[in-house]
Amino acid sequence: MTEDSRADALRDKVRSLMPKAETDLAELVSYKSVYDPRVFPIEECHKAAQWALDAFVEVGLSDAGLYETPDGSQAVVARYPAPAGAPTVLLYCHYDVQPPMDESAWKSPAFQLTERDGRWYGRGAADCKGNLVAHLTALRAVRDSLGGKGFPVGITVVAEGSEEQGTGGMEAFVPQNVDLLRADALVIGDCGNAEVGIPTFTQTLRGTVNVIVTVETLAGPLHSGQYGGAAPDALAALIHVLATLRDAHGNTTIAGLPGDGIWDGQQYAPEQFRADADVLDGVDLLGDGTIADMIWARPALTVLGMDVPPVVGSTASIQPKARARLNLRIPPGIEPEQALKAITTHVESNTPWHARVTVETEGLASGFRSGTDGPARQAMEAAFHTAYGRESTTQGQGGSIPLCNTFAETYPTAEIMLIGVEEPKCLIHAPNESVDPSEIERIALTEALFLTSYGA
Missing domain, CATH: 3.40.630.10 (Zn peptidases)
Incomplete structure (x- = not known):
């Protein structure tokens, strides 16, 4: 035969x-x-x-x-x-x-x-x-x-x-x-x-680094009318930190992690990605690279969740504490321990007003x-x-x-x-x-x- x-x-x-x-x-x-x-x-x-x-x-x-x-x-x-x-x-x-x-x-x-x-x-x-x-x-x-x-x-x-x-x-x-x-x-x-x-x-x-970031500024919540403007707001501080993890184009920008990787295999057409991801009309895709670069060859930071007051039931209060769970995906070649050190240093360096910040490691995995x-x-x-x-x-x-x-x-x-x-x-x-x-x-x-x- x-x-x-x-x-x-x-x-x-x-x-x-x-x-x-x-x-x-x-x-x-x-x-x-x-x-x-x-x-x-x-x-x-x-x-x-x-x-x-x-x-x-x-x-x-x-x-x-x-x-x-x-x-x-x-x-x-x-x-x-x-x-x-x-x-x-x-x-x-x-x-x-x-x-x-x-x-x-x-x-x-x-x-x-x-x-x-x-x-x-x-x-x-x-x-x-x-x-x-x-x-x-x-x-x-x-x-x-x-x-x-x-x-x-x-x-x-x-x-x-x-x-x-x-x-x-x-x-x-x-x-x-x-x-x-x-x-x-x-x-x-x-x-x-x-x-x-x-x-x-x-x-x-891709490998992963999961951390929980906690920001604390006050002993307890304060009335925003009486103290707002001078009292340090933990939620605002956390928002500031999270905003530094991406630039205006959506590139992940963590000091110490390379963000210019190139994928040389199969490419992913932007229009196909938009359809597969069900991106809303008029909303931009993220990053300066190709889709394949962004999802397979470069670090990508995602905020998985936050502990903040929900809109329904919230009060006119300055928050003393806020937390966020972060997921960092890393391509092969970046060790998770290296990425953990980089994101920890970045968060600590970019937390405003000398607010207390802790970075708790939740899990690491290599690419x-x-x-x-x-x-x-x-x-x-x-x-x-x-x-x-x-x-x-x-x-x-x-x-x-x-x-x-x-x-x-x-x-x-x-x-x-x-x-x-x-x-x-x-x-x-x-x-x-x-x-x-x-x-x-x-x-x-x-x-x-x-x-x-x-x-x-």
């Missing part, structure tokens, strides 16, 4: 499996697998984990089990031993999901997979149950194409149960189970393409940059080209996946590639999350082609 005929056979096989993929995803989406007992019972996560375990065992990964991680969540690990001389591939995904948020904003039930306008809607349909189903479909296609005689490479599937909560269960589990998860190539199925139909490697992930060459990357690039009919490109991602750094530190010689079904229209983490089923089909075909060619 020629290479082209093998590819055509896999393409036909994946296509024939798509009804099963839809059934699989509908079942998975029905589990309210939010790893937070305050939102849904943890039993929902256990049901999703058991479903995934059973599915991967059925496809031929018989060395499988549920492993409790240090944060209490269950990780699904299913393996197939590598044939003699063949490499091992780790396929990662997670089965836990974000809460549905405002359920009244959903046009169809959040935990019921619903087809609408050619897309499949439901919480986790893309992030990340859609990626789990893509892995599963790829494995079925390879198994069936080989007559049920196993796989040409070693396979380890890892489905995490608490990724969305950021509680670090898997990050702690990996170093404790090095041999269990050891692989030559790691395919992180928790990303996606720049657009539907454009095969994309996510090359970089990540994957490799761009190696036998696994070359095989995946070829698989992308065959599956999509065009060359692959690269993008960054504003979010963080701390597990990637854990994998890189634990397996320094392994190739790590980030791909998946999540493109901008998926609206992951938002109401009306959806997935384009053609992306599940093409990512599954890409992975099936990769698994049959890598190491050959």
Whole structure:
């Protein structure tokens, strides 16, 4: 059988499996697998984990089990031993999901997979149950194409149960189970393409620095009519500090952090970004660089929340204390400790009137940059080209996946590639999350082609 005929056979096989993929995803989406007992019972996560375990065992990964991680969540690990001389591939995904948020904003039930306008809607349909189903479909296609005689490479599937909560269960589990998860190539199925139909490697992930800034000026609130004009206002001082973190064009301006990074991969058209972000008519986009520069290659400061009096119920008072929670995203190359020192110094230096200011560290995470060459990357690039009919490109991602750094530190010689079904229209983490089923089909075909060619 020629290479082209093998590819055509896999393409036909994946296509024939798509009804099963839809059934699989509908079942998975029905589990309210939010790893937070305050939102849904943890039993929902256990049901999703058991479903995934059973599915991967059925496809031929018989060395499988549920492993409790240090944060209490269950990780699904299913393996197939590598044939003699063949490499091992780790396929990662997670089965836990974000809460549905405002359920009244959903046009169809959040935990019921619903087809609408050619897309499949439901919480986790893309992030990340859609990626789990893509892995599963790829494995079925390879198994069936080989007559049920196993796989040409070693396979380890890892489905995490608490990724969305950021509680670090898997990050702690990996170093404790090095041999269990050891692989030559790691395919992180928790990303996606720049657009539907454009095969994309996510090359970089931004790191994060979260801090809480507290400004204090008075022992207690004062009447603004009696004291206003001379008494130092903590809320006004906080507003002043926050205003110094961006310039008039919206560039993040924290002393000591470079703000001129350039993204040389896939670009993001401003009009497409405006549509994807649902920016209001007439409102400017931020920054002096391209969209790709601003969201993937430069620091970005966001005010996540503030403790200030609400408008309704507020009084004519000068505030003695105000707080803000800040999120700083940093590209690879800027260490989180460096960024923490820079933002702390900046806040302290720009707080007016000698007001008391404290900067409390809430969390740090490093950025990540994957490799761009190696036998696994070359095989995946070829698989992308065959599956999509065009060359692959690269993008960054504003979010963080701390597990990637854990994998890189634990397996320094392994190739790590980030791909998946999540493109901008998926609206992951938002109401009306959806997935384009053609992306599940093409990512599954890409992975099936990769698994049959890598190491050959």
